[in-house]
Amino acid sequence: MVIHYKCPDCGADMGFDSESGKLSCDSCGRKDNVEDFPKEFMFNRFAEGEAVEYHCRNCGAVILTDADTTATTCSFCGAGVVLGDRLSGNMAPAKVIPFTISKEKAMKAFKAWCKNGRLTPKGFMTADRVKSITGIYVPFWLYDLNSKAQADAVCTKVRSYSRGDYIYTETSYYDVHRSVDLNYLKVPADASVKMSDQLMDKLEPFDYSQLKDFNTPYLAGYIAEKYNYDDKQLLSRVKCRIEDYVESYINATITGYNTTAYKSKHIDTTKKQAYYTLLPVWMVCYDYNQAEHVFAMNGQTGKIVGKPPISYGKVAAWFAGIASAVFILLKSAAWIIGGGF
Ligand SMILES: [Zn+2]
């Protein structure tokens, strides 16, 4: 089932507009609320049989998608379409954070980021290296979790004093017990195979106060993917993540001692709720040194993740020429050493 959103005034294709938060028509400027877009202008086309082939309603072309795509644009006429049957049943998202950063703004930010990378090779910015800029809704699970933890530790307080010719050291031992009950709300885990987990973790945080109930018009004009891992498969990953927080919480409650040695620590985390959620990301793919690189931006907050391209000649010049800018040198050295994101 292919869904097109047609402008009730002029018949052109409408797309979700990040600035106004509405469905918007580029031809005549009409804007509609996502929640009350008139159903009679949502055109569905059902595929026949099991072998699903999606066709664009405008030009009849076959819409090229892979099995995970849930929203895309027609590669011939550019119409934004939503593949409704891939968003139903247990594939129906519960929540979405809509894009608030436009394509133009994302592109501007990419250029500014390249120029700030002072080690960017000469000519990088003048050549047209950007292969694609794509707004993608990435599938996530957001978990509400409860952790109950018990910890037992032996702590010491050490006091030294001198009397006469002697220095005395007095060590007092304490049995310390902690029992905590913690709730964590909306802990995210990236549910798509294609996206690097590390990259997605670095795009956090998202502002969850802006979570909306899912509605298909939010996807119009963007690319969207469906989840590859369900909420049970990712639970162990978020549990690990949370248990780090629980441990540091417990550590923070034990203060005023000289030493702390844990005898036992037991953390039990359970899932209270998991929401299938789509989060907005801008991806810029660019070419450099015969390899493709990725610049990614949180489509809600504008936070950037990626590494500016580096010219090794320029790095050498920096090491030779500038002795005072130690901080920046360290930073650039870190870029060279650090692989991936
Ligand atoms: Zn219109």
Ligand SMILES: [Zn+2]
């Ligand atoms: Zn088309």
